[in-house]
Amino acid sequence: MLSQQQLKQQAADAALAYIEPMLGADVIIGVGTGSTADLFIDGLARYAGRFRGAVASSVRSAERLAGHGIAVLDLNDVTHMPVYVDGADEIDAGMNMIKGGGGALTREKIVASVAEQFVCIADESKLVGRLGRFPLPVEVLPMAREAVARALHGFGGTPTLREGFVTDNGNVILDVAGLEITDPARLEQEINNLPGVVTCGLFALRGANLALLAGRDGVQRLLPGARG
Numbered sequence: 127m128l129s130q131q132q133l134k135q136q137a138a139d140a141a142l143a144y145i146e147p148m149l150g151a152d153v154i155i156g157v158g159t160g161s162t163a164d165l166f167i168d169g170l171a172r173y174a175g176r177f178r179g180a181v182a183s184s185v186r187s188a189e190r191l192a193g194h195g196i197a198v199l200d201l202n203d204v205t206h207m208p209v210y211v212d213g214a215d216e217i218d219a220g221m222n223m224i225k226g227g228g229g230a231l232t233r234e235k236i237v238a239s240v241a242e243q244f245v246c247i248a249d250e251s252k253l254v255g256r257l258g259r260f261p262l263p264v265e266v267l268p269m270a271r272e273a274v275a276r277a278l279h280g281f282g283g284t285p286t287l288r289e290g291f292v293t294d295n296g297n298v299i300l301d302v303a304g305l306e307i308t309d310p311a312r313l314e315q316e317i318n319n320l321p322g323v324v325t326c327g328l329f330a331l332r333g334a335n336l337a338l339l340a341g342r343d344g345v346q347r348l349l350p351g352a353r354g
């Protein structure tokens with residue numbers, strides 16, 4: 127039986143095969159954050175010189191890219207990005223995701239918003255019937271921590287401060303357990319509207335365009351046809 131690490135590697139390899147035909151001298155690739163994205167970055171090193179560079183969704187990924195000699199570009203200098211590749215903590219059949227287990231959700235959402243396509247790579251344990259077993263990360267300005275926590279109780283969730291963690295943007299994360307996520311896009315909008323919230327880890331208003339999910343029978347491709 128393949129380990130979870132081997133499955134993540136398969137998903138990363140599938141994404142590398144998927145993006146290879148898109149490469150060219152002017153092409154910029156959006157890169158996510160996390161253990162699966164790390165494997166994608168390591169593989170991307172094989173293509174160094176065949177594309178212009180990458181935009182990273184975290185300091186961690188930027189350092190990993192640079193370590194491979196891949197140019198890391200400022201998003202402000204980028205007008206076109208064909209694809210953004212990243213992992214997820216959960217994904218449903220409608221291509222909605224929960225992200226932010228690594229705390230990079232805000233920059234991930236920003237970089238992904240510029241890309242034409244979002245390709246989600248994961249092992250198939252991340253595929254769920256309904257989002258919400260994984261506590262929803264919410265990035266919050268430090269001064270709003272308690273006010274936002276009270277408001278999140280009003281959504282039926284139980285927020286817990288991620289102790290000792292500060293995001294790349296200098297903020298804190300509340301991990302919200304117990305949410306009933308029946309309408310992910312609506313909940314994303316409502317939580318994002320709370321004063322003090324930078325963004326929540328629901329990726330539903332803009333979900334994935336393609337999911338490459340590795341399991342014991344190979345890599346399954348999920349497309350937005352089933353998007354609810």
Ligand SMILES: O=C[C@H](O)[C@H](O)[C@H](O)COP(=O)(O)O
Pocket residue numbers: 158159160161162163212213214215224225226227228229230231234
């Ligand atoms: O902030 C972290 C990201 O949203 C990751 O994409 C997510 O946590 C999945 O990470 P991993 O590939 O390590 O399971």
